[in-house]
């Protein structure tokens with residue numbers, strides 16, 4: 254498998270603020286790679302350096318075997334960039350916008366129409382960009398990043414400010430883009446998004462990458478507790494104590510009881526024997542638990 258992106262010990266400060274503090278990673282061709290972290294972690298700065306929009310203070314970056322800085326015109330047709338916050342040419346319709354973008358790369362209007370179709374905006378072709386909803390504008394900006402058929406696509410928080418349905422639609426689109434063999438690099442502060450979409454996730458905090466792995470491997474690597482919740486009111490206190498004894502901590506909020514345990518089989522068996530599985534919910538570890546373990550603090554996007 255060939256490598257699309259190589260980042261080695263990249264650093265960037267803005268005055269006293271160290272935004273990127275020695276970041277290294279590689280992205281394989283065709284991979285869906287995520288950079289996950291809270292606001293201010295340094296995700297956008299890292300992405301902009303890889304895209305060639307910003308100069309690193311130190312370190313090296315290779316994109317498709319070339320250096321993206323200083324501005325490398327050989328790379329531009331091969332990469333698609335969707336920036337945080339969409340900027341469109343004013344007063345153009347969605348189609349005109351896309352045709353204009355396409356023409357910058359020598360792409361004809363047919364491709365622009367096909368792209369409108371791909372992102373589900375054919376019925377908005379004649380709508381001025383300022384009249385599009387947040388989700389529609391987001392999809393149009395992704396269409397603009399893709400209209401010239403780039404090999405590598407960069408997306409900076411593409412689902413920020415979208416409602417849940419629009420996010421899901423956009424996830425489908427991103428899976429399709431990646432399924433076509435394109436390398437996709439996405440930044441996000443949504444754990445669920447990283448978990449669902451990415452082949453591998455780099456967890457970033459305070460300018461550093463703390464860990465890179467497939468999401469399932471990150472979670473599996475944790476010795477995290479399982480949370481088992483049932484409706485309260487069905488268990489006598491003595492039974493509750495017997496079930497939890499030595500295997501779980503319990504918390505009763507009046508409506509539900511949650512058992513936190515590293516031995517879920519024993520707790521579930523005991524709950525089943527007492528026939529108190531009403532309202533059963535079982536929650537294993539998530540990327541939030543991974544973040545907590547890596548940083549010692551709760552994840553707050």
Ligand SMILES: Nc1ncnc2c1ncn2[C@@H]1O[C@H](COP(=O)(O)OP(=O)(O)OP(=O)(O)O)[C@@H](O)[C@H]1O
Nearest residue numbers: 267270272290291292293294295296297298299442
């Ligand atoms: N142009 C700039 N000038 C000065 N400081 C900046 C600039 N851009 C970013 N920073 C600072 O660098 C740090 C990293 O910011 P960056 O935007 O890379 O993080 P991020 O993880 O992408 O956050 P967000 O999710 O909020 O976009 C932050 O402390 C930010 O305030």
